[in-house]
Amino acid sequence: MKVCLISAPTANQFDHRAVDEMEAARIMGELAPVGILSLAAVLEATGLQPEVVDLNRVYYSWLQGPDRNKTDFCSFAGAYFAGCDFDFFGFSTVCSSYPLTLRIAAQVKRAHREAVVVLGGPQASVVDVSTMRAFPWIDLVVRGEAEQSLPALLDALTQHSSLAAIPGITFRRNEDGGIVRNPDAPLVADLDALPFPAFHLFPDIRLCRHFPLELGRGCPFACTFCSTNDFFRRRFRLKSPEHMIAEMRRVRQTYGINSFELVHDMFTVDRKRVVAFCEALLESKEEFTWGCSARTDCVDEELIALMARAGCRGIFFGIETGSPRLQKIIDKGLDLNDSAERVRSCDKFKIKTAVSLMAGFPEETMNDLRATAAFFVDSLRFDHADPQLSLLAPLADTPIQKQHQDSLLLNDDVADMSYRGWPQGPQDHAMIAAHPEIFSSFYSIPMPFLEPEFLKELRDFLLNGMRAFRRLLLGLHQDSGNVMDVFQSWRVWREKNGVHFAHGARTAYYAQSGFPADFLRFVRLHYIPVAGRATLAMTALVEYEAALLGHGHEPDGIRGNQEQTSDTQTSDGMDETLSPDSRPRLLRGVHVIKLTADYQEIVRRLRQRSPLNDIPGHPVQLAIRSTPQGPAEARQLTPLSAELLGLCEGGLTVREIAAEFLQRKIEVPGVPADLVCLAGIEILRQQRLIALA
Numbered sequence: 001m002k003v004c005l006i007s008a009p010t011a012n013q014f015d016h017r018a019v020d021e022m023e024a025a026r027i028m029g030e031l032a033p034v035g036i037l038s039l040a041a042v043l044e045a046t047g048l049q050p051e052v053v054d055l056n057r058v059y060y061s062w063l064q065g066p067d068r069n070k071t072d073f074c075s076f077a078g079a080y081f082a083g084c085d086f087d088f089f090g091f092s093t094v095c096s097s098y099p100l101t102l103r104i105a106a107q108v109k110r111a112h113r114e115a116v117v118v119l120g121g122p123q124a125s126v127v128d129v130s131t132m133r134a135f136p137w138i139d140l141v142v143r144g145e146a147e148q149s150l151p152a153l154l155d156a157l158t159q160h161s162s163l164a165a166i167p168g169i170t171f172r173r174n175e176d177g178g179i180v181r182n183p184d185a186p187l188v189a190d191l192d193a194l195p196f197p198a199f200h201l202f203p204d205i206r207l208c209r210h211f212p213l214e215l216g217r218g219c220p221f222a223c224t225f226c227s228t229n230d231f232f233r234r235r236f237r238l239k240s241p242e243h244m245i246a247e248m249r250r251v252r253q254t255y256g257i258n259s260f261e262l263v264h265d266m267f268t269v270d271r272k273r274v275v276a277f278c279e280a281l282l283e284s285k286e287e288f289t290w291g292c293s294a295r296t297d298c299v300d301e302e303l304i305a306l307m308a309r310a311g312c313r314g315i316f317f318g319i320e321t322g323s324p325r326l327q328k329i330i331d332k333g334l335d336l337n338d339s340a341e342r343v344r345s346c347d348k349f350k351i352k353t354a355v356s357l358m359a360g361f362p363e364e365t366m367n368d369l370r371a372t373a374a375f376f377v378d379s380l381r382f383d384h385a386d387p388q389l390s391l392l393a394p395l396a397d398t399p400i401q402k403q404h405q406d407s408l409l410l411n412d413d414v415a416d417m418s419y420r421g422w423p424q425g426p427q428d429h430a431m432i433a434a435h436p437e438i439f440s441s442f443y444s445i446p447m448p449f450l451e452p453e454f455l456k457e458l459r460d461f462l463l464n465g466m467r468a469f470r471r472l473l474l475g476l477h478q479d480s481g482n483v484m485d486v487f488q489s490w491r492v493w494r495e496k497n498g499v500h501f502a503h504g505a506r507t508a509y510y511a512q513s514g515f516p517a518d519f520l521r522f523v524r525l526h527y528i529p530v531a532g533r534a535t536l537a538m539t540a541l542v543e544y545e546a547a548l549l550g551h552g553h554e555p556d557g558i559r560g561n562q563e564q565t566s567d568t569q570t571s572d573g574m575d576e577t578l579s580p581d582s583r584p585r586l587l588r589g590v591h592v593i594k595l596t597a598d599y600q601e602i603v604r605r606l607r608q609r610s611p612l613n614d615i616p617g618h619p620v621q622l623a624i625r626s627t628p629q630g631p632a633e634a635r636q637l638t639p640l641s642a643e644l645l646g647l648c649e650g651g652l653t654v655r656e657i658a659a660e661f662l663q664r665k666i667e668v669p670g671v672p673a674d675l676v677c678l679a680g681i682e683i684l685r686q687q688r689l690i691a692l693a
């Protein structure tokens with residue numbers, strides 16, 4: 001039997017930016033469909049030679065190629081599969097691209113009447129019967145973990161024998177077309193017994209930076225919005241440390257990759273096993289780095305320290321809500337002080353944390369939302385924390401979806417989890433509208449206590465505010481008592497000042513540079529004069545952000561570097577030897593700004609949540625360096641460096657600058673002025689603030 005396994009499309013990144021071939025391959029490698037590759041390896045072990053088609057790769061070909069203007073992606077993919085010769089087409093599914101996957105499957109069935117078209121994966125597994133009723137081109141669904149049921153199914157299909165005894169499948173009876181749902185398949189009890197996934201069938205894996213490897217399955221918790229706990233039937237399983245390390249070594253040997261994304265919904269359930277894994281990694285002396293998912297109540301500082309030593313560089317924390325009341329309602333049950341402490345611990349050990357939050361629960365009130373917004377912004381105190389805020393989407397077959405299935409709303413203003421991926425065309429919309437029971441994630445649950453538009457704007461505000469002016473956002477939160485108050489007054493102000501959005505234009509406005517520019521104006525002209533408490537600190541924060549963004553009025557003391565911007569500097573003079581005759585000058589893109597208060601001290605206080613209102617009025621200078629590649633960088637200057645940078649703007653030689661030092665009586669006791677100058681200039685050169693002319 002000729003078998004084709006097809007990944008669910010998930011590469012939304014391509015829609016929003018130009019991605020070259022290398023970058024595309026890197027992204028696709030990181031999105032490798034671990035489930036399908038695990039199945040492919042199992043089939044290979046039985047003597048079959050399955051092929052794996054990455055729909056993200058097909059999508060990329062369509063986006064890049066000339067067909068994009070002639071045909072839609074679904075038809076393009078249909079034509080691609082029409083040219084293939086398989087007896088079995090097995091599609092993996094995820095909620096966000098389920099309508100598209102079903103439409104592509106229809107094209108496949110049309111082109112290959114005799115072939116079996118099968119669905120598997122998290123979405124089809126839980127809407128199997130309704131899918132097969134609604135979409136007659138789907139012959140079969142394999143539910144749940146399929147390492148045991150798929151080979152049995154293929155065997156039965158080859159032998160033309162009955163499907164009645166194959167566990168975990170839902171199929172259409174030949175006689176009357178009735179849909180039969182066999183009992184669930186057994187879980188894979190010993191994950192170490194599975195073969196190494198068939199990564200060799202997925203060429204893009206070679207370029208990924210973080211290699212995805214399955215660490216285990218099953219989470220014993222029961223959060224009401226979550227779909228994976230039931231999918232893996234709450235049976236927590238972990239591969240042994242020896243097995244994992246052997247797989248990691250194999251990846252390094254084959255692909256030269258040392259960094260891993262370890263796939264498990266809840267790795268840290270059993271502390272002893274996490275310790276054993278980390279100790280084994282340390283003993284192996286391999287120095288692999290890795291990321292994983294954890295609950296904040298399953299880790300402590302000691303464990304985090306050990307994980308960091310063992311190579312952990314990133315943890316995904318599903319914190320969900322900042323409201324203790326909602327924590328109980330959604331059966332997450334986290335102690336939020338404890339959660340914040342864990343984010344702090346990770347920061348201490350330089351582990352990046354995704355602080356994942358959600359809003360839009362049906363019971364959510366304004367107070368709950370305030371608490372979530374506060375948790376979001378509070379985590380900005382930690383440089384390694386990356387807060388995320390999504391809006392609840394009722395995933396099929398979750399307790400929350402079942403509870404509200406009769407009142408779901410189809411309103412693309414609210415549920416956005418699924419919309420994050422694939423843009424829906426009219427055909428998808430028609431499918432979604434006709435089948436809430438299948439496509440519930442595209443719907444929303446009514447929120448009696450919250451205004452959807454308010455919630456969505458808050459989300460855009462926080463996500464983009466964090467990117468554009470992280471510390472100012474934190475400062476405003478601390479100064480006002482809650483960022484929500486600032487958001488509410490910003491909303492009123494922007495309305496009054498004529499910033500309105502046409503329907504659907506809100507997200508685009510917040511994502512573009514107009515938002516930070518308007519918002520900084522709001523802070524200067526409205527927030528600080530009307531509501532600001534620590535006005536000196538807030539002024540310094542806003543001027544700092546204005547300088548970084550390079551817009552707005554120039555704060556007092558901003559000294560532009562126009563004379564340098566016109567030169568065609570190709571080298572930064574790093575190779576030249578510094579001598580008394582050298583003429584240092586500011587590097588292109590470097591600006592010096594003056595702030596009325598000590599920025600470093602403000603940041604220190606923000607990190608520690610100490611009061612900002614008694615910040616001394618002590619002017620400081622910062623060097624801002626903008627680079628075409630990334631965000632601008634800022635460095636607070638010592639008084640000596642500030643003087644030196646100022647003098648570097650005058651086209652003087654080092655000797656002349658030293659003379660100026662003497663005249664201004666800038667001294668370091670016991671060190672001659674010319675040596676101070678040389679050393680200072682060398683430091684500024686190392687900091688890439690100046691170059692030698």
Ligand code: B12
Nearest residue numbers: 010012034035090091092094095096120121142145146421
């Ligand atoms: C890694 C991951 C991603 C990656 C890559 C996904 C990929 N290529 O597989 C990325 C980051 C892209 C991603 C994105 C999203 N994800 Co995601 N993701 C995961 C995660 C954490 C691991 C997937 C995995 O490798 N599992 C391990 C393997 C072994 O399991 P498996 O994939 O389910 O495969 C087994 C079976 O399902 C079955 N099977 C799978 N495919 C097929 C096909 C056939 C033919 C057959 C017979 C059987 C079969 O056999 C496999 C072996 O037993 C899962 C949670 C989880 N633990 O599974 C969520 C999960 C799949 N994601 C989910 C969601 C909702 C999303 C997003 C929509 C939203 C989000 N959370 O950001 C986006 C989609 C973005 C888009 N553009 O469309 C949900 C899906 C729920 C649903 N009902 O569809 C999950 C289950 C998480 C959750 N808590 O609810 N995700």
Ligand code: SF4
Nearest residue numbers: 219221223226229265
């Ligand atoms: S949200 Fe996380 S902790 Fe809760 S059930 Fe799902 S995987 Fe487990």
